[in-house]
Amino acid sequence: MENFRIEKDVLGEVKVPADKYWMSQTQRSLENFRIGTEKMPWMIIESFMFLKKACARANADLKKISYEQAEAIAWVCDEVLAGRYTDQFPLSVWQTGSGTQTNMNVNEVISMIGNEHVPDANLSPNDIVNCSQSSNDTFPAALHIMCALEVMQDLKPALHHMTEQLRRLEKENEGIIKIGRTHLQDATPLYFSQELSGYRSMLEHNEAQIDQALSFIYELACGATAVGSGINCPPEFDRAVTGLLAEYTHLPFRPDPNKFHALTSKDACVFLSGALKALAANLMKIANDIRLLASGPRCNLHEIDIPANEPGSSIMPGKVNPTQCESMTMVCVQVMGNDAAIGFAASQGNFELNVFMPVIAYDLDQSIRLLSDSMRSFTDHCLNGLKANKEQMHKFVDHSLMLVTCLNPVIGYKKAAEAASLANRENLSLKEAILQLGYLTSEQFDEYVDAEKMINK
Numbered sequence: 001m002e003n004f005r006i007e008k009d010v011l012g013e014v015k016v017p018a019d020k021y022w023m024s025q026t027q028r029s030l031e032n033f034r035i036g037t038e039k040m041p042w043m044i045i046e047s048f049m050f051l052k053k054a055c056a057r058a059n060a061d062l063k064k065i066s067y068e069q070a071e072a073i074a075w076v077c078d079e080v081l082a083g084r085y086t087d088q089f090p091l092s093v094w095q096t097g098s099g100t101q102t103n104m105n106v107n108e109v110i111s112m113i114g115n116e117h118v119p120d121a122n123l124s125p126n127d128i129v130n131c132s133q134s135s136n137d138t139f140p141a142a143l144h145i146m147c148a149l150e151v152m153q154d155l156k157p158a159l160h161h162m163t164e165q166l167r168r169l170e171k172e173n174e175g176i177i178k179i180g181r182t183h184l185q186d187a188t189p190l191y192f193s194q195e196l197s198g199y200r201s202m203l204e205h206n207e208a209q210i211d212q213a214l215s216f217i218y219e220l221a222c223g224a225t226a227v228g229s230g231i232n233c234p235p236e237f238d239r240a241v242t243g244l245l246a247e248y249t250h251l252p253f254r255p256d257p258n259k260f261h262a263l264t265s266k267d268a269c270v271f272l273s274g275a276l277k278a279l280a281a282n283l284m285k286i287a288n289d290i291r292l293l294a295s296g297p298r299c300n301l302h303e304i305d306i307p308a309n310e311p312g313s314s315i316m317p318g319k320v321n322p323t324q325c326e327s328m329t330m331v332c333v334q335v336m337g338n339d340a341a342i343g344f345a346a347s348q349g350n351f352e353l354n355v356f357m358p359v360i361a362y363d364l365d366q367s368i369r370l371l372s373d374s375m376r377s378f379t380d381h382c383l384n385g386l387k388a389n390k391e392q393m394h395k396f397v398d399h400s401l402m403l404v405t406c407l408n409p410v411i412g413y414k415k416a417a418e419a420a421s422l423a424n425r426e427n428l429s430l431k432e433a434i435l436q437l438g439y440l441t442s443e444q445f446d447e448y449v450d451a452e453k454m455i456n457k
Contacts, residue, residue: 029101041365047145058240072121097355099139221262228260266346291322307385324382338363
């Protein structure tokens, strides 16, 4: 039989499992929001630990709590950041829209563990751990800290990993000519390395866009307290906290210059999510291109080979599918869906507070994590083994009617179009059509029609 203890709050008594370090507000949330399986992201909890540690030490410096209390709080935060007590933060995403219950879950756990570690600390969830704070400013601050940490620790390294692999593929495939395609139709030639450089540049642009979004994520709501007025908070608190956070994380956190904006608007999250969606759109394009270029091997384009990582069919022997491409495109669809949810949620900043923050946190955490993992997987298990099928590329270039484009300055657009139409209609080569129409001699055709000369290097 499970043992319980009794916790009391303004609403009365609550039974809490005896082996848990949380108190009444966490328990009430567990009982009142038995909704779904989605739990508050662990990175939000880690971000709260950085925040509570900084708030405690800022409060001690400002004589709001004792140094003993601040160090007890900081010790608990470091323990959680080291991976301990992970089972003490069980709350659902689908709770109060301000994230109050998660803030109090953090405050309660820190208080109980801190008092167990330093019995004379006399920590309390509201008066000491939450000193100079409100859930209304701590949750949005933790949300921004989470985003910045995940982008810098996970997303950008994964982006760099994929970008560098594409750069290596460019060098490896220099000088290989392939046919271009626009509107899914034949177009003029280009180097395969140029096509790959387009993919690389997409990711480089995405990184610049994400960096721009981060400049707003670094602004934190600390010091706003309940409605943005900073009630019960020293005026120096915001600068002290963000300074300590910058020291702990090596990221340039700073106070939001307008605390009323910091509480009611989630525009920085929308901006970041938009940059993530832009990355997802580019990754979708890259994955789709690669699976189309690899399609076949006998009855489709088959201009490239990609690694055969696992059998592709339970009934068709020997079939291999572009599974990394399929995985990545599913991730991209999820990120695009998350962006829609984040946009809707951010529009709900009624009066002085947005009350959709837990779902914004959940979706941003999932988007960043999925994109990071997917890019690493795609790079390691697809791009790393990608090889050009030079023979197939050469064949398509030779058979393309769009080589006729280089004859526009020689015989004019109208005659060039007539020759291409004849070749397609009568199943002739372009050269045969030109000669049949009498527009050029064989020697002239060979002089003017050269795929390599058609490419700007």
